[in-house]
Amino acid sequence: MITLKNIEKVYQTKTIETVALHNVNLHIPKGEFVSVMGPSGCGKSTLLNIMGLLDEPTNGIVEIDGLPISRYKDKELAHIRNQKLGFVFQSYHLINDLSVLDNVELPLLYRTGVSAAETRRLALTALEKVGLSARTKHYPTQLSGGQRQRVAIARALIGQPEIILADEPTGNLDSVMGEEIMNILLNLNRHDGTSIVMVTHDENMAMKTERLIRFFDGQQVSDAKTSAYDYQKV
Amino acid sequence: MIRHLFKLIWNRKRSNFLLITEIFFCFLVLFAVLSLIVYNVRNYNKPLGFKHENVWLLTMRPDTDSTALNRQTLEQILQRTKGFQEIESVSLTNSNAPFAFSQMTTNLTYGQKEIKTDQFEVQDDFAEVMQMQVSKGRWFGPADNGAHHKPIVISKALERQLFEGEDPIGKVLPRNDSSSYQVVGVVDHYRPSSEYTAEEPAFFNRIYLPENEDEFYGEILMRVKPGMGVEFEERMVKALSGIGKGWTMEVATLEKMRQNKEKVSKVPMIALAIICGFLILNVALGLFGVLWYNINRRNSEIGLRRAVGASSSQVYRQFIGEVLVLATFGLVLGVAFAIQFPLLQVFDVESTVYFIALGIAVGMIYLLAVGCAFYPSRQAAAIHPAIALHEE
Numbered sequence: 001m002i003t004l005k006n007i008e009k010v011y012q013t014k015t016i017e018t019v020a021l022h023n024v025n026l027h028i029p030k031g032e033f034v035s036v037m038g039p040s041g042c043g044k045s046t047l048l049n050i051m052g053l054l055d056e057p058t059n060g061i062v063e064i065d066g067l068p069i070s071r072y073k074d075k076e077l078a079h080i081r082n083q084k085l086g087f088v089f090q091s092y093h094l095i096n097d098l099s100v101l102d103n104v105e106l107p108l109l110y111r112t113g114v115s116a117a118e119t120r121r122l123a124l125t126a127l128e129k130v131g132l133s134a135r136t137k138h139y140p141t142q143l144s145g146g147q148r149q150r151v152a153i154a155r156a157l158i159g160q161p162e163i164i165l166a167d168e169p170t171g172n173l174d175s176v177m178g179e180e181i182m183n184i185l186l187n188l189n190r191h192d193g194t195s196i197v198m199v200t201h202d203e204n205m206a207m208k209t210e211r212l213i214r215f216f217d218g219q220q221v222s223d224a225k226t227s228a229y230d231y232q233k234v
Numbered sequence: 235m236i237r238h239l240f241k242l243i244w245n246r247k248r249s250n251f252l253l254i255t256e257i258f259f260c261f262l263v264l265f266a267v268l269s270l271i272v273y274n275v276r277n278y279n280k281p282l283g284f285k286h287e288n289v290w291l292l293t294m295r296p297d298t299d300s301t302a303l304n305r306q307t308l309e310q311i312l313q314r315t316k317g318f319q320e321i322e323s324v325s326l327t328n329s330n331a332p333f334a335f336s337q338m339t340t341n342l343t344y345g346q347k348e349i350k351t352d353q354f355e356v357q358d359d360f361a362e363v364m365q366m367q368v369s370k371g372r373w374f375g376p377a378d379n380g381a382h383h384k385p386i387v388i389s390k391a392l393e394r395q396l397f398e399g400e401d402p403i404g405k406v407l408p409r410n411d412s413s414s415y416q417v418v419g420v421v422d423h424y425r426p427s428s429e430y431t432a433e434e435p436a437f438f439n440r441i442y443l444p445e446n447e448d449e450f451y452g453e454i455l456m457r458v459k460p461g462m463g464v465e466f467e468e469r470m471v472k473a474l475s476g477i478g479k480g481w482t483m484e485v486a487t488l489e490k491m492r493q494n495k496e497k498v499s500k501v502p503m504i505a506l507a508i509i510c511g512f513l514i515l516n517v518a519l520g521l522f523g524v525l526w527y528n529i530n531r532r533n534s535e536i537g538l539r540r541a542v543g544a545s546s547s548q549v550y551r552q553f554i555g556e557v558l559v560l561a562t563f564g565l566v567l568g569v570a571f572a573i574q575f576p577l578l579q580v581f582d583v584e585s586t587v588y589f590i591a592l593g594i595a596v597g598m599i600y601l602l603a604v605g606c607a608f609y610p611s612r613q614a615a616a617i618h619p620a621i622a623l624h625e626e
Contacts, residue, residue, distance in 0.1 A: 049620040054540065054541060054619045054623065074545050074546050074547075075545045077545075078540070078545035078546075081541060091534075093538040097242060098245065106538075106542055107542040107543055110542065111543065159543075
């Protein structure tokens with residue numbers, strides 16, 4: 001699915017050189033739910049951006065389905081993001097001037113060959129999956145934080161991606177809502193086989209995933225199956 | 235995508251209201267100025283109906299009030315001008331000579347129709363002096379001496395309005411209680427006022443000196459041979475001043491008079507175009523500023539769009555598209571207002587003028603919008619998605 005080989009990311013200004021990631025090697029196979037933990041500034045989001053093809057590594061190779069994407073042009077990377085990846089952000093990133101339905105339909109606007117009717121059908125299906133069928137005409141400002149995040153998940157789902165990259169999806173939510181969102185992600189992973197990489201600060205949430213990778217100062221310090229691994233494989 | 239853009243702009247109508255209003259007013263001003271320009275340019279390209287090159291206008295002011303004496307001198311002067319070899323043809327006229335700042339109008343009636351028309355009093359040789367073509371009938375001449383009705387030659391514009399398809403030749407029109415006009419000929423065009431003004435209905439009334447004993451005509455139009463200049467002018471005026479002793483005589487070429495009239499016609503156009511230019515510049519700066527601000531405010535949205543699969547060129551096209559949609563909203567309102575002008579035939583101007591101005595104004599607004607959106611949209615397209623998403 002996604003493979004990172006010897007990834008290094010250095011942010012360079014005139015005076016300072018900051019190493020965000022150093023020698024990261026990772027393989028996310030199809031259908032796996034991986035959580036990434038670590039203190040703030042340890043490079044988790046940078047890692048997710050590189051995996052999501054939103055940022056380029058300074059060194060190293062990123063492979064999607066076995067193909068190195070280092071020579072891909074902007075248009076090709078956008079195509080891969082649209083076809084294979086879904087994003088969920090801590091701050092939802094919904095467009096407040098668009099209705100819930102229109103927000104969910106957004107990724108398919110950039111996909112050719114999908115009719116308006118088909119887009120609408122897929123959006124409604126995605127909203128149904130996250131339990132928001134009744135809120136299609138609402139605007140993001142009319143929803144609670146948990147509902148907004150569910151819209152964001154529906155938006156990530158509509159394109160039927162192979163992998164969802166979630167950057168602290170429960171970070172802005174209280175524990176009950178956080179739990180709801182986590183359950184939706186777990187369901188997606190178990191029933192649809194969607195791979196998920198989730199950055200989180202919450203140990204409890206991380207322990208519900210199959211695999212936990214810990215980062216510290218830009219380096220991968222541990223990568224282990226969690227106790228949920230056996231349960232999920234049953 | 236177009237539907238998405240319209241939805242986005244419509245949902246943001248409150249924040250876009252001022253911008254749409256600005257585009258609306260800019261369009262209206264542009265439409266007004268362009269209508270004036272198109273009107274003038276179209277008139278400029280229409281035939282004048284005469285050739286003014288090598289035609290001079292001699293203006294005379296007698297020093298006495300004695301009509302009889304003045305008439306006698308005038309006839310001598312006229313005879314003398316005809317005697318110059320350098321002069322090809324001569325005609326007396328009134329003060330409303332071509333390109334003069336003077337107009338004479340009257341009403342002509344035919345049946346139930348009454349038309350206000352320009353009237354030009356000229357002699358038999360006027361058509362030759364101005365090299366005018368008669369398209370129907372004939373120009374008046376010695377054959378009309380002693381005619382029961384006063385012969386007139388009308389323009390096609392008057393023919394259309396007064397006779398509406400009937401053959402005008404031979405038609406008798408009342409002049410006053412005791413006399414009448416008879417149409418003897420038709421000329422295609424006659425636009426003596428200026429090259430920028432529309433053609434008005436006109437007719438030419440014959441000056442036949444033996445029958446116009448009480449009238450004094452202070453202007454003589456003369457066609458001189460090509461190449462005649464100041465030297466001949468001085469010689470001619472000197473000779474004529476010898477006849478009209480104490481008379482004031484001025485000679486002007488019709489070309490010079492045309493240039494003076496052109497300046498007068500161009501000044502309002504240029505003034506309006508300058509005002510319009512400033513307005514457009516103002517709107518452009520406003521549009522640019524608002525777009526720049528909006529795009530900076532929408533970094534997170536740009537990042538999101540990139541994340542869900544938009545390439546940088548698609549982001550660029552989206553912002554250009556948004557501005558075009560925004561302009562469309564302003565233009566829909568503007569066109570709805572402007573279209574009333576041709577529909578209601580405001581100012582009696584041809585509908586085509588308004589439609590051409592409308593088309594150009596729409597095109598210019600779109601160009602302006604795209605021009606203003608070009609740089610901010612490029613900036614938006616260049617935003618790094620990871621940084622844009624992180625900003626929120």
